[in-house]
Amino acid sequence: MKLYNSRTRSVEAFEPLRSGEVRIYVCGMTPSAQAHLGHARSFLFFDVLRRYLKHRGYRVNYVQNVTDIDDRSINAAKATGGYYHDIVDGYYAEFKASMRKLGVLEYDHEPYATNFIEPIQAMIRELIEGGHAYVTQDGIYYRVATFANYGKLANRNIDELESGARIEIDEHKEDPLDFALWKFAKPGEPRWPFEPYGEGRPGWHIECSAMSRALLDPDGHGFDIHGGGADLIFPHHENEIAQSEPLMARPPMANFWVHGGLLLFENRKMAKSIGNFEPLSQLLERHDPQAIRWLFLQTGYRKVMNFTEDSIGAAAIGLARIKAAYRNLTPATDGEPIPSPELDRRMEAALDDDVNTAAALAVLYDVVNNSTPSREDLAYWLGILGVPPNDSWLEEPSAQLAPDFIPKILHELNKLGFVIFAMPPTAEATIEKLIELRNEARLKKNWSASDKLRDALQRCGVELKDSKEGTTWSVTVSP
RNA sequence: GGCGACGUAGCCAAGUGGUAAGGCAGGGCUCUGCAAAAGCCCCAUUCGGCAGUUCGAAUCUGCCCGUCGCCUCCA
Known part of the structure; x- marks a missing residue:
């Protein structure tokens, strides 16, 4: 299959580094606020990618981390007098419940940053030893100047970045581009001992470098796919590369970098930081989770997508047609292959092309309109897309009678x-x-x-x- | 200021050199006492604009217009 690789900025043939096994690391949630539809779009895409790779016969090892320590949850705890991790646990439980409703497969690994303090510290030590990091009075920083490829992923050069006026000025840092690997604790903040440097907590970027190494690539030979939203390319993924690759036997850190397009809401980025969003859990009370997935499947995953309430309604009606067709199809006869070769060929042609789910849906509509696949054949492919038919599909659409x-x-x-x-x-x-x-x-x-x-x-x-x-x-x- | 993405029918959207998928909406029809449901059919001579390359361009090049994103925490 072919997949767009942000690292090379081109569509490339995808082959796993190890035969038969695909190792994926996706940057997950920072549960210091509620998840929104933009998160759902991103994780739903990676869910489809996983399902399709499995269809293709690969064993998939899927890691999606949880950033369970960050400034916002700490500040929220300070403000409410609560414990920061209770806040994190609450939001993460809500997120997971939403993912289950959306039919996202359970992750193979779901590492919490605070459970990987040791590997994080080991990595920081290695970076200090190699001259890639230095200690200041408020933390340990990565020395960007030591990594020649810095900016390559995001297609930026250091001079341009330096000239940008938006970099935080910190008198303790050697260079404005340097970023925190470890932040020393201020009074009342959560802390882990780190001899001889000082108690504190990890910076954001280092956890992904340390956890992907621990779980997917202890040999330092790289893993297959590193994913996340397009907004993570810079600085997050750039920084991960800078942290990981100098310590690796054989870079690159990830063979393929895969980024999902952002979701806009009323033409502005959907983001908790600017308050332009509706909580995902709330949206899921109003809309069929399968219709939401169907909506995302209609658009290329890399494209910026503007979300409107009407679009979910249109997707739901379109899905309802597939459901009606499914109801009217007959079950497969004994010995009939599932998936059937014809549908298999057409669906793979669509999905092999950089996971073109929109084309795949067009195939399904065409098949349902012009032929009579078996129920199981249709169900198989709906399952690959993460919209498996359930018992309710066999019933006429129904709702509850009003109590009065x-x-x-x-x-x-x-x-x-x-x-x-x-x-x-x-x-x-x-x-x-x-x-x-x-x-x-x-x-x-x-x-x-x-x-x-x-x-x-x-x-x-x-x-x-x-x-x-x-x-x-x-x-x-x-x- | 730098980097990048996008602009295809009323709406959403696939398509990156060979003559415009699909969905929603809309229109017509079948069935039906009428409806509903379901099904069938129709619905872009044209791809933001202008030049250019080519036998051939939505697709390549240049310029222009417009929208958005990244450069700061972000999926």
């Missing part, structure tokens, strides 16, 4: 002047009774009465369908 259905329908019938004797006790039986009455009217060709009954039910959220087999009802689905 009986009083509402009685009121409607009253207005129309219907008098019903012996009204059944449950809503369901009431509906059946009214269908019976309506069908009696229809037999007598009393269309006006029958339509009034149907309309009354419609106003109470119940939709009738007449077919040759009789009349069925369902609760109106509001998308």
Whole structure:
């Protein structure tokens, strides 16, 4: 398959470094605030990539870290008097619940930065020994000038970066570009001992270098894919490379660097830092998680995407068509290969092309419109995309009857002047009774009465369908 | 100021040299007493603008216009 590599800025044939195994490290959450849809887009993409690599026959070792120590959670703890890690745990639990709803596979490793203090410190020591880091009065810093390739990933040169006015000025640093590997603790801050330098906590970038090395690449020969949102390219991933590669036997740190396009909300970046977002958990209460995934699958993963509320509705309707087709398909016969060669060929052609999920969806629509794959065949590919059919797909779309259905329908019938004797006790039986009455009217060709009954039910959220087999009802689905 | 991405139908969007996928919306039809549901069909002579390269350009080059992102914590 082909995959876009940010490191070379081109689409390249993907081959794992070790035969049969793909090692992926994706920069995960900093749970010091709620996750938003932008996070979901990024992690949903890597979920599809994993699933597809597995389809391709690779063993996938997927690591997604948790930055469970950062300034914001510490400050939040200071402000509320709480314990910083309780804040982190709360947000992370919420994030994980959302990921489960979205059908994201469990990660193979889910390392917390604070569980890797030792490897982080070992790495900092090596960097100091190699002259790549130095100690100041408030922390230990990486000496950017010692790494010749600094800026290569982000396509920036050091002079340009230096001339930018937006770099923080710190009199203790040798160079404005130098960044913290270790921050000495101020009173009341969480701290870990680090002899002989001083108690403190790791900087943000070092954890990814140390944890990817510990979990994926102890030999220093590099791993396959390092991923994250496009906003991480600079400085985060640039700094990771600077930290890792001088210590490696055989750079580069990652063979492929893969970055997901950012999600915009009202044409501005969706980010907690500027408050331009809605919490993911809240959005998931309003929308079908599979529809959200479907929406993202319709757009190339590297493209900037502007999110609108309407777009989820359109995606949900499109998905509903696939669901309807799935319902109408027949199960595979014995011995029928899953996936079938034809669909396999077409889907792989789409997904081999830098995970072109939009083209893959077009294949599915085309297949469903023009042929009759087996249910399992369609389900297989929906599964690769992370939208596996579940039992509810086999049912007509349904919603819950309003709790006040009986009083509402009685009121409607009253207005129309219907008098019903012996009204059944449950809503369901009431509906059946009214269908019976309506069908009696229809037999007598009393269309006006029958339509009034149907309309009354419609106003109470119940939709009738007449077919040759009789009349069925369902609760109106509001998308 | 530097670096980069994007601009394709009413909306979303695939397509990076060979003559415009797909979805939503819209229109028509089948079925039906009428509906609903489902299905079928139609829906860009054209890809932000202007030049250029080419037998051939949405795709390559140049300039211009517009939107956004990164350069600071960020998926």
